[in-house]
Amino acid sequence: MKNMIGIAAIALAAAASQASAQGYPSKPVHVIISFTPGSSTDIVGRIVMQRVSEIWGQPAVLENRSGAGGSIGSNVVAKAAPDGYTLLINSNAHSVNPAIYAKLPYETTKDFVDVVPLTSQPNVLVVNAGSPYKNVMDLVKAAKAKPGSINWGHAGIGSGTHLNTEKFVDAAKINVTQVPFKGTPEVIQAMLSGSVDCYWAPISAAIPHLKGGRVRALAVSTAKRNSQLPEVPTTGEAGVTGADAPLWFGVWAPAGTPANIVAKISVDTRKALADPGVRERLANLGNDAMDMSPEEFARFVRSEIDEYARVIKAAGIKPQ
Numbered sequence: 001m002k003n004m005i006g007i008a009a010i011a012l013a014a015a016a017s018q019a020s021a022q023g024y025p026s027k028p029v030h031v032i033i034s035f036t037p038g039s040s041t042d043i044v045g046r047i048v049m050q051r052v053s054e055i056w057g058q059p060a061v062l063e064n065r066s067g068a069g070g071s072i073g074s075n076v077v078a079k080a081a082p083d084g085y086t087l088l089i090n091s092n093a094h095s096v097n098p099a100i101y102a103k104l105p106y107e108t109t110k111d112f113v114d115v116v117p118l119t120s121q122p123n124v125l126v127v128n129a130g131s132p133y134k135n136v137m138d139l140v141k142a143a144k145a146k147p148g149s150i151n152w153g154h155a156g157i158g159s160g161t162h163l164n165t166e167k168f169v170d171a172a173k174i175n176v177t178q179v180p181f182k183g184t185p186e187v188i189q190a191m192l193s194g195s196v197d198c199y200w201a202p203i204s205a206a207i208p209h210l211k212g213g214r215v216r217a218l219a220v221s222t223a224k225r226n227s228q229l230p231e232v233p234t235t236g237e238a239g240v241t242g243a244d245a246p247l248w249f250g251v252w253a254p255a256g257t258p259a260n261i262v263a264k265i266s267v268d269t270r271k272a273l274a275d276p277g278v279r280e281r282l283a284n285l286g287n288d289a290m291d292m293s294p295e296e297f298a299r300f301v302r303s304e305i306d307e308y309a310r311v312i313k314a315a316g317i318k319p320q
Contacts, residue, residue: 099305219238
């Protein structure tokens with residue numbers, strides 16, 4: 001009899017769990033974006049979540065909580081109730097931060113569920129349109145002639161643009177002065193005003209400025225050229241090898257979020273990414289949609305954590 005009661009209880013729990021996923025979401029979902037408005041993380045996240053909201057029939061309430069390489073926003077989600085109603089959209093800074101910060105207010109591999117990747121894209125090395133640096137080697141030669149004279153902006157310690165800068169500096173064997181900001185819009189504004197000389201801007205954020213003629217592109221951070229900027233060489237083609245650093249974005253939930261709700265968020269987000277309109281908007285900004293199950297994404301994130309730890313150690317960067 002006890003066995004029968006136990007089996008019945010398990011069956012009821014499973015049915016309730018399935019019903020909760022089928023009814024999810026029954027109210028607005030709070031989505032924390034870990035970088036500033038107008039950043040590449042923000043742009044990609046808003047495009048995708050607009051379609052996800054339509055699929056859900058419930059609004060995704062997006063809030064930017066930037067700073068500390070995305071870890072401020074991440075901490076909000078790590079401490080949230082694990083019910084699927086608070087989600088995180090972050091960049092690959094999520095995998096960089098464990099090696100960058102000596103003490104984070106959360107444990108990256110324990111306090112989150114890896115839900116679904118969104119897109120990947122190159123960063124673009126940009127300078128002010130009036131800059132004397134016409135190509136990558138102009139910049140490298142200037143940096144070697146006067147070590148520390150180049151002010152190189154990035155979107156905060158631990159951000160993808162910071163790691164890209166570190167990889168490039170190491171590969172080119174140069175010494176520059178790195179200047180951290182809260183996010184991409186702030187760096188670009190500083191570059192336009194002459195406060196910094198260059199920036200590895202995410203392509204989705206760089207394209208509008210390139211089209212407006214305010215900045216000039218010197219290279220992309222991927223092993224092949226991007227279809228939206230076919231005339232811009234890779235760093236390897238421009239004369240610096242070993243500096244490839246694609247930028248990617250994903251969705252996370254607090255640890256303990258029910259697996260069936262995680263699966264539903266993943267399925268609906270992948271459905272949104274496959275939507276022709278969404279795919280076109282993202283492609284026009286230089287993005288390639290990613291497609292992984294939660295399990296595949298978890299393995300990918302952990303491999304990235306290991307890779308970034310290796311790169312940061314090799315670059316001699318000490319955790320802050």
